[in-house]
Amino acid sequence: MNKITIIGGGNLGKSIISGLASSDIFEAKNITVVDKSKYNLKEVKEKLGVATSQDIITAIKDVKWVILCVQPRQLDVVLDEIKPVLTKDQILISTVTGTSIAEINEFVPTNKVIRVMPNTGASKKLSMTCIAANEDVKEELAIVEKMFDTIGETLVIEERLMQAATVLGASGIAFFLRFLRAMIQGGIQMGFHPHEAQIIAVQTAIGAATLVAENGTHPEREIDKVTTPQGCTIEGLNEMEHQGLSSSVIKGVMASYEKINTIK
Numbered sequence: 001m002n003k004i005t006i007i008g009g010g011n012l013g014k015s016i017i018s019g020l021a022s023s024d025i026f027e028a029k030n031i032t033v034v035d036k037s038k039y040n041l042k043e044v045k046e047k048l049g050v051a052t053s054q055d056i057i058t059a060i061k062d063v064k065w066v067i068l069c070v071q072p073r074q075l076d077v078v079l080d081e082i083k084p085v086l087t088k089d090q091i092l093i094s095t096v097t098g099t100s101i102a103e104i105n106e107f108v109p110t111n112k113v114i115r116v117m118p119n120t121g122a123s124k125k126l127s128m129t130c131i132a133a134n135e136d137v138k139e140e141l142a143i144v145e146k147m148f149d150t151i152g153e154t155l156v157i158e159e160r161l162m163q164a165a166t167v168l169g170a171s172g173i174a175f176f177l178r179f180l181r182a183m184i185q186g187g188i189q190m191g192f193h194p195h196e197a198q199i200i201a202v203q204t205a206i207g208a209a210t211l212v213a214e215n216g217t218h219p220e221r222e223i224d225k226v227t228t229p230q231g232c233t234i235e236g237l238n239e240m241e242h243q244g245l246s247s248s249v250i251k252g253v254m255a256s257y258e259k260i261n262t263i264k
Contacts, residue, residue: 002030005059007078008069009035009044009052012095012170015122016069019151021048022125034059057085065147067093068104072263075099079107086111091140097166098263101134101159112137114144115162118151119170127152128172130165167256175252180205 004026006013013033021028028049034056035041041052053059060066060082070078075096088110094101101113114137118129129148133141133156141156148154157165180201187197211222227234 002026003032003063004030004065004067005032005034005063006067006069007034007056007059007082008067009033009037009040010069011120012118012122013067013069014040014044015120015127016067016095016118016151017044017048017050018123019125019127020147021050023147023150025147025150032059032063056081060085060090063090065091065093067095069095072096072098075104076107079104083108091144093144098163098260101132112140114141115159116144116148117162117166117170118148119173121173122151125151128169129154130162130169131156132159132162163260164257166260167253171253171256175249176205 002025004020006017009017013035017031017033020026021031029051031048031050033041033044033050033052034054035052036054038054041054044050045052056078066082066086068075068078075094086108090111092104092108092111092113094104094113094115095117096104097117101115104113105111112134114131114133116129116131118127121127122129127148129152131141131144131148131154133144145154145156155165183201183205184194184197187201188194192200208222211217212219215222223237227237
């Protein structure tokens, strides 16, 4: 029960591994990472003290949990490879974009499958992880929730919303960072050195998100606290809206959503 194998040591895999290795659920020695890249394996072994392997068959033996953290185009190959040695009591946890539980069960019909979508905030224990499973996986679902609670916030959702969750939660990291970059560039244009602009913009972003998270308020309520009649804040906000800020963000989110629904 306390052994887990992660297949895939890329950026997302490393983030999950980092969070799990520092949790009290798994000891580092009971976490095995499988990857074809010797560089990826060397990095996670040296930094996190987890076990590593390039032998996928050996790595999934005698473990309860197997996290599939590979690209969608790699999934069929991986499932074909592990199918002969999987036992029915092993639980598959899939982070694979665009692949449903039913599609995975076509390869491994006797295994329970839980879909999760964390983001790279997992490496700082700040992930937003959305989780979906079938009705017959309630007991295992509770454990997976606890597992991913160690690396941030979790939310159990209907599987039909997993694509949307990937865009909002995982791609969303990149969306917010692009806005952050723009804020830094504006700061530089006003006269700050780049590192100064970054310090100010980053801390401001953390503060803004924390206000909404901890106060439980709508963003507009917090905006109202900052804007004053005929002030510089409302002037800037209105100009951003005139230039299509909200519309551009929504269009970008929906473009990602349309794209993800074509990925197989």
